[in-house]
Amino acid sequence: MSDSPLLRVSNLTVALHLEGGTSLPVRDVSFDVGASETVGLVGESGCGKSMTALSILRLIPKPPAEIVAGSVNLSDVDLLKLDSNGIRRVRGNRVAMIFQEPMTSLNPVYSCGEQIAEVLRLHSGLDRRRAWARAVEMLDRVQIPNAAERAREYPHQLSGGMRQRVMIAMAIACNPEVLIADEPTTALDVTIQREILALLDELQAQLGMGILHITHDLAVVSESAHRIVVMYAGQVVEEASVDQLFSAAAHPYSLGLLASRPELGARRSRLPVIEGRVPEPSQEVEGCRFRERCPFAVDRCTEEPPLLEVSNGHRARCWEFERVQREGEWPRVQ
Amino acid sequence: MISFFTRRLLHSVLLLWGVLTLTFGALHIAPGDPFDLMISPETPPEYLEAMRELYGLDAPLHQQYWRWINGVVRGDLGLSLRLQRPVRDVLADALPYTLLLSSLSMLVHFLVGTVLGVVSAARRASKLDRTATIVSVAIYSLPVFWFALMMQLLFSYLLRWFPSGGVGDVPFGWDNLGPWFLSMARHLFLPVLVLGTAGAASVARFMRASVIDALHQDYVRTAYGKGLPERLVVWKHVFRNASIPLITLVGLSFPFLLSGSIVVETIFSWPGLGRVMVEAIQARDYPVILASTMLTGSLVVLGSLIADVSYALVDPRIRAR
Structure with a gap:
């Protein structure tokens, strides 16, 4: 653990209020993500890893879910204590997120370029033309060929891998300090998986962002992550460097x-x-x-x-x- | 896109022809003819024969049909038996009134309906949502004619705020635009209220379901994850997707508005197409019935055509096909 981590999740507890009663899908979870560090959050489905990830940006559906304890510190700010305007200025700007389903995570009725430009207009205050130009630049940066043309295309015209690249372009558009990747490669072919993982590594090297990579697949994070946090049934059960985990x-x-x-x-x-x-x-x-x-x-x-x-x-x-x-x-x- | 459009247009023409033929057949299957209503027991049968001959009603049905279709194609809709005026003029007088009434109603219909639907969905289970649900289900279940009569009773008979019917007697002119507009607005208020709210209620229910469905999509989470405020998430990302199924409703609402206007025009003595139709049917004025059926039929077909084209405009996935 570094001395001043970029993102520090401490004692995070999430309650789920359903008709049958209240349960705790996330129990007292703590971990850090440092600058230029990739932390793999690993566990099987239902272990609370996605819920943890969504809680960082307070994107869990409320109700029924509710963060009942803990803190999420980004540098010195507790994201859980910000008002709704405050957290909005963090989302997509200082902490960005990509999701498992590139098929459905993009809005089908807006062009890819527009969806990237939208974040830039929102957080960087760029006007329409400059935001569009920068969106094309971002597409180029995530290695989409013919970026200027692709920007005008709609999600349904792209393959799954391309869509995930668009999602990544959207996420890194504002140079976030932390990128949360929730199963970013699960829905993709194995060869495409490798390309996306390599791209994330490369972007991290360029931008110095911390990455929280959530996955059920240890193999996926074994190469790119520095540290691994293993979750089971809502709890962190082990935290170690990749070497420590794989050897002992x-x-x-x-x-x-x-x-x-x-x-x-x-x-x-x-x-x-x-x-x-x-x-x-x-x-x-x-x-x-x-x-x-x-x-x-x-x-x-x-x-x-x-x-x-x-x-x-x-x-x-x-x-x-x-x-x-x-x-x-x-x-x-x- | 072009071939799609021409194909749709061809379908429309065929559909219209089918509607006209059916109407023609139905009119002539019914016993009696227009002159049965005009005669007294003393009318000599020879006179009746002469009249039937004059209007071509003595010819075999297929000849009448052929003559009529021939006229339609050349733009000749015939002569109104009851009014002794060209049918074209009768319809031309009535159409603007119906278009005015239905387009205004449609505006109320969709504007009120969508806003109410979206807000209810975004604030689900709130007081506003519950009230909107109760009110819209109630209005939706009321028969239009009863609702119209009640509004008339309340606003023009009891409160005396609005005239009970007609279009007013202020003539249109550029120098008295103000008074004319005011009089029109006062006369339009009740018919538009009745036609508009009845439709708005169903649009609101439909829109609410559609928005709730769209709110659960992954791209909504993405939109929030970008840091967009709720207002933009709902009105930009959700609304556009949720309004795709609504377009069907726009297309389908044309017949509703036109048939609704038959009732509403009759109750509020509005000199539109609906009233012309009702009067023509009562007098068995064949040419007028056929021509106004054709006109409303065209409007309905046009409505669904517009809906189909709008799909492509709103949804890029359809445009590509």
């Missing part, structure tokens, strides 16, 4: 995630599986929330573990982290 994962869930990646050339007939299901956010589990699926569980796990310091910059929410690291392998299912 300290939480059984992370170990399971690592083990369930298919490896090229490995002669395994079946991938290991993490048995069971994620508890529902509404379901209160006594002690560790992973306990019931955990092959390392011991009696003490009925008592909820805090995030324990494993080594410098490496923390895990597990009483047995030493044993997990020592054994280092997810038990094979017979």
Whole structure:
């Protein structure tokens, strides 16, 4: 953790008020993103990672969701305490976001250029002509060929990869300090995925922005991220540098995630599986929330573990982290 | 785009021809003819025969049909049996009044309807939304004729704010534009209120559903994520998408407005097409019935044609095809 992170999420807790009662899809989540740093926020669907990402810019649907505790500091400002005008000046300007579905995240009735120019007019105060010219520049920057022509085209005329590039162009148009990428490559072909990831790396090197990359796919962030935050059932269960996580994962869930990646050339007939299901956010589990699926569980796990310091910059929410690291392998299912 | 347009135009002409033929057939299937209503028991049958011959009603049906279609194509709509004037003149006198009434009603209809619908959707479950829902469902369920009569009773009989009907007697002229306008406005108020609000209620319901649907789309989240204020998100990003299905409603509202104006024109003695039609039907004035059917039919077809073309203007995905 750097001393003065760009973005510091502390103790973020989000409540979801539904007819059946209130649940907590995000529980006491904390992490930092530094300048020029990529943090991978990893977990399976429903673990609260998207909810966390949306809460940073206060984009969660309210009601039913509500941020009930915590703070999100961008430099010295707590984004959660800003009034509606204040947060609007941050969105798309200092913190920008791209989403999983480039197909539906762009407005079908406006041209790509217009959708980028709109952000520039809003935050940079450019007039129509200069905003358009800059929008074309941005398209060029995200390596869209014939940017001037493409700017006049509509989203339906572009491929999925191109649309995600348009989304990225829109997000970086105002030189944001932090880019939140919520599953930016999940809906794309594998080859296109690689291109988009390379583009994000390149733009980061040019602009020095911090990137929070949310994904369910460890492989996606293994190359581009510096640090990884693993979430399970609304909680951060492990936080480590990429090397630390891949060489010495300290939480059984992370170990399971690592083990369930298919490896090229490995002669395994079946991938290991993490048995069971994620508890529902509404379901209160006594002690560790992973306990019931955990092959390392011991009696003490009925008592909820805090995030324990494993080594410098490496923390895990597990009483047995030493044993997990020592054994280092997810038990094979017979 | 051009071929799309010509194809649509061709369809329209065929459709119109079908409507006319059906109307022609229906008129002649019904027993009796225009002169049955004009005679007394003492009228000599020879006179009746002579009249039928004069107007060509004694000819076989296919000949009458052919003669009439022939005239229509050449722009000759025939002579009104009842008024003894060229049908073209009768319609030309009435059309501006109907167009004035329906276009104003349409304006109220869509302006009030959309604004109410969008605001209700954006402020869902608010007091305003609930009130708008109750009022619009209530108005939507009222029969137009009853609503018109009640408005007439309230505003012209009890409150005496507006005239109960007619178009006033201030003649149009450039030197008395002010008084003419005022008189027109006073006479138009009630008919437009009735026709406009009845439609506005359905537009509001429709628009509300459409906007709520659009509000859940991913691009709305993107728009908020850009830092746009709610006003711009709703009126720029959501509205344009939500109004695509509304265009169908615009096209479909033409027949509603025209048929509604038959009732409203009758109740408020408005000298438009609707009243001409009602009077012609009562007198079995064949040429006028046929010609006004053709005219309203053309307006309806034109309405859906305009709707189809507007789709392409609003939605780039259709333009491309």
